[in-house]
Amino acid sequence: MHDLTPLNALAGDAPANDTIGTLTLTENPELALASVAARKGQERKCKAALKQLLGKPAPGPGKACLRDPEAAFWTGPDQWMVGAPYDTHEDLADQLSKLLGAAASVTEQSDAWVCFDLRGAAMEDAMALLGPLNIQSMKTGDATRTSIHHLGCFVIRRDPSDWVRILGPRSSAGSLHHAIIAAMKSVA
C-alpha cells in the first residue's frame, strides 16, 4: 500500500460542508469516475455490457442511471460517465476496461472533477443564479451539461429531487465553491 495522503479538491483538512438557510453544500471526494466511449461499430456491445453492469439500459441523452454501487450518466453520443464509491472502486477505470474490452475506450476521470452535492428547499432558486440551466424542467434522474461561473459542469438531479450533484473542473473547485456559496447566500 502506498503512503501518499490524498488532498481534497478544496484543499481543506476535511471535505467542505456548508449550511446556509435551507441549503447545504457538501464537497464529496468519495466518487470514482471513468468515462466510457464506445468504439466504432461496438456501440451495441458497449451498451449491452453497461446494461449488465448497471442492471438497466445505459442512460440516453439528458439522463442518468442512479444506483449503487455503479451509476452512470450520458455525456455524448455513445459516451457515458460511470461513477462508483472511491473506497471500493479506486480502480474503476481498470474494472471497466476489463468488462468492456475492445468495445469501449475507458479513461480514468476521478480526479478531473470536483463533486458538490447541493440540497435543500431553495435548491432551484440557487441554481437559477448559477447558470442558464432550466433546473425546474429537470426531474430526478436527469443529467445535463451546463456552464456555471464560466465553468463547464455536469448537473445531475438526484433523489430526493431537492438534491443536485454538480461536477465541475477540479482545478477550479475554489472558484466554483465560491460561486455556489454566493448564490446560496443570495437566496437564503
Next chain:
Amino acid sequence: MTQPTQKNRLQGGLIDRSEKFKFIFDGKDYFGHPGDTLASALLANNVRLMGRSFKYHRPRGPLTSGSEEPNAMVELRGGNRQEPNTRATTAELYDGLFANSQNRFPSLAFDAMAINDRFSNFLTAGFYYKTFMWPASFWEKIYEPIIRKAAGLGSLSMKADPDVYDKGFLHCDLLIIGAGPSGLIAALTAGRAGARVILADEDFRFGGRLNAETFAVNDGPAQDWIAETLDELRSLPNVRLMKRTTVIGAFDHGIYGAVERVSDHLKTPAPDKPRQVLWRIYTKQSILCAGATERSIAFENNDRPGIMLAGAMRAYANRWAATPAQRIAIFTNNDDGHRTAADMHAQGVEIAAVVDTRPNQPVNLDYEVISGAQVINSKGRLGLTFAELKLADGSSRTLECGALGVSGGWNPNVHLTCHQRGRPTWNEDLAAFVPGGTLPPGMSVAGAANGTLSTHGAFETGQKAANAALRALDLKTSRRKLPEAEDAPLNITPFWYVDGASRAWLDQQNDVTVKDVKLSHQEGFRSVEHLKRYTTLGMATDQGKTSNMGGLAIMAELAGKSIPEVGTTIFRPPYTPTAIGVLAGRMRGKEFHPTRLTPSHKWASEQGAVFVEVGNWMRAQWFPQPGETHWRQSVDREVLATRNSVGVCDVTTLGKVDVQGADAATFLNKIYCNGFAKLAVGKTRYGLMLREDGIAMDDGTAARMAEDHFVVTTTTANAVKVYQHMEFVRQCLFPDLDVQLISTTEAWAQYAVAGPNSRKLLQKIVDPEFDISNDGFPFMACGNITVCGGLRARLFRISFSGELAYEIALPTRYGDALIRKIMDAGAEFDVTAYGTEALGVMRIEKGHAAGNELNGTTTALNLGMGRMVSKAKDSIGSVLSEREGLNEADALMQVGIQPLDPTQKITAGGHLMNADGPVDAAHDQGYVTSAAYSPILERSIGLGFLKDGGNRKGEKMRLVSPVTNLTVEVEIVSAHFVDPEGERLRA
C-alpha cells in the same frame, strides 16, 4: 427646528399613513410615508423644484410620475453608494433616504451656471460642434473638461460600489411584461390554464395605471379587484410575480433581459443579498402590457417646476395623495385632461381652469372650461405662478396657478416590440405610433401598449392575448366574463406645439426646444436619425420617452410630410437606465473569471511562491528564498540548481488529451505534421500541429501507452483550443475513424523532474520493479508505473529544459503528497523547486520554441522544423505550408542572439537590422521573440526570427527598438545555447 409639514398632502391614496419615513433632500429634513416615491413625498411637502436642466441649468420639477421622467433626477444615497441620475419619480421612499439635487452650484435655488440660460442664443443645437472644432488639440484637454463640468447630470463618487449584484436565469412558458389591467388579466388567464407564467412590473406595486385612477372595477374600487387577483395569482405555483422588475430588452430567440431591484428600496441591502439581479428570461411566448406614456404640448417656458403631464398630476393625487399646488390648471387636447381636472377637484384642489385646444367643450359646473384656447407662456422664477393664455378670439388672459397639468395625448410603449428592428405603425385615431410590422417572435401586445387605452379594452385584449399564447403553447384556453370597467374613448385632436413658440421645451432632459428642431431642419439635418444626433433630442437616460413624438411632429410639418413618413428612430435596449454593476454581476475584481489552481498550489503557497496568472491558472513564477531581494536572484538560483543537480516544476497546466481507438495513430497522423503511425508503444514523440493554412498552431508530445492509446500533451495556453480542434477533426473531418477523445488535464498531477540527479531522485519514488535506468527507460520512453508503494502513475522521459529529465504524473488528489515526497527524497541532492521564470530561461537556453515563437504567424520552416512536415502522408496544414510565399529563400528562421558586449541586454520585441545601413521597416531583417539572462552563460541571450537565419550564424547585427531608443550590437548564433548536441538529456 420646526416640524416639516406635508402641506400638499391630500386625502386617501395608496400610502401607509400609520408609519412616517424621515428623509433628507438637499440637506433639509422631510417626512413621507411607505408607498411614497421621493417625488411624491417632495410634492406633498410643497417642493416642486427638484433639479436643474442639462444645458441651461433651468429650474425643473417632475414632469411625470414614472420611469419616463426626464427632469427630477437626483443623486441618491451618499458615500460609496452615491447613485447619480436617479429618478425621484421611481425612487421608493425608505426611512432615512438621503438625496441631493444635481447639476447645480452652489445650490438648487441659486445656480451660478444658470447664466447659460442667458446665453441660450449661442448654445443652440450644434453649438458644440461648431465652436469647439478648432484647434483640434484643445478638445480633449481644454474644451471637453470645461463642458463636462458645466453640463451633464449627476456625479460619480469615484468609489467602488460596496454592494453585490447577481445574474440569474429563468425559464417560462409566458412572460407578461407589465402588471396593469391587461397584464393582470393575462396572467390570471394563463396561470389558471397551468402555463408557467412570469408577471414582471417595473413598479413596486402591481396594478399599473389602475393605481393612479379612480375607476371602478366590477362596481367596486379597482384596488379590491387587484388584491383579489393577486391573491389568486399567488396561490398558483406556476405563476411567478416579480415586482420592481423592469424588462429592459427583447433579445433573440424569446430571451428577455430584466433587472429586479431587490434592495433598492432599502437603506442598505441585507448582508450577502444582492442590490439588484439581472435576469435572463427564456420564454416561449410573451405579452407586452407596458401601457402608454403621456406626451406634452410645447409652449414657451413650458418647463417650469409645477408644469407636468396631466396624467402624472392625477397619479400623484390619486395614488400618492399629493398635489404639486393647491390651485392648478389643465391644458389639454383630448378628453383625458378633463379626467385630471375632475379627480383633482374631487380631492379638493382648486381648479383655475381647464384650457382645451378643441372648440366647444362642454361646460362644467364645478370649474371653468376654456375651449379653443392655448397656454402660450408661463411665469415664475423657481416654480409656476401664472399661465398666459391665448383665447379662441385671439385675446390674452393670465391664469394664476401653482401647477399646470398638460395632456397632448398618449403614446403606447412600443419599445420592446421594436428591439429587433420592428417598426411601429401610425394610428390616426390616437395620433400615435402603435406596435406594427414584425414583432419579436412569440410576442403579442395588449392594452394601452397596443393602443387600447380604456380599462375594458385592456381586460379584453389581455385575455385575448393570453388565450392566443395558450393556443401556441398547446394549453387549454378559457373565456371568462371580464370584469366590468370604463370604456371611454380618448377623443384627441392632435396639437403638438403652440404657434410661434421657440424656447418651448420638447426634450427637457437634453434641453432641446422647438427652435433647435427647426434649426436642425434648416441646416440640413432632416433625417430623424440626424435630427437626434444633431440636437440630442431623445438621448440620455430617458431616451426621449416624453419628447420624441413632439420632435417628429415638428420635423414632419417642416418637411411637409406626415409623421409616419418621417418615422421614428431605432428603439434599443435597455428600456430604462441600467447600472453597469448589474451587468457585471458577480464577475468583478478577483471574481472576474474563475481561477485554476495546480495540485502543488497549497505547498507552493506555504513556500512563499510568487504566482503568475497563465490563462486562468495560477502558476508559481519563482520561489523566493530568505535573503533574495530581486526576482533574478531566485530565478538564477533555480536554473543553476536544476542544471547542476535537480529541480522540480509543476507542469500540470499543460493540456493532456487521452486519445484511444483502433485508428488513434491514424488520427494523430492527421493532426500532427510529423508521423506517428510507426511510434513504438512505450515511446514519446515531439509533435507539431499546423493550422489548415500551414501556420504552426501548437506543439507538444504524444506518448504511446498502448497500440490503441496515446496521451497527447499541449501547451498550457492552447489546451482548450487544441482539444476543441481535435474534437472538430474527429467529429467533422474524419468521422469514420475509430477514435475517442477526452481531456485528462485535470485528472493527473504532473511534475517535471529535471537535472543530472533527477534519475537518482526518482529512483527513490518510483517502485523498484520499474527500471528507469538509461537502458531500461531511455530518452523519450514512457510507461505506466507505480510509485511510493503501489500508487498508479505515469512516467515520461521528456525534457523541456534540455537536462536529463522526466515528467511524472499521478492522480491529482495525490499531487500535494508527491511534491512533498519529492522534496523530502531529494533533500540529499538539494532538490530545488522552480517556477515558470526558470522554466522559461532554461527553454530559451535550449532553444525550445514556446508561445512567443508559436505566435500565429510562424511556420514549421520558420521554427527550423521545416523537414518535420512529412511528405509521406497527408496532415492538416501540410498542403498550404508549401505555399510559395511561405517558402522563399530568405524566409525567417529561428536563431539565437547574444550581445557582443556580455554586459548588454537583449530585449524581446526589438528588431534586427544589418550592421550598417538605414534603420527602418524597409530594411528590417527580423525580430526577437524571447530573451532572458542565462546564469549558465552569464549573459543575456535571446531567440528570434531572422531572414535566411540558417545561413547567417556569426553575423554581427544591430538589435534596435526605436520605441525605447535601444541599439545593441549582437551576434547571430545557434538557438541551442546549452548542450547543442543533446548529450545531457540522453545521459
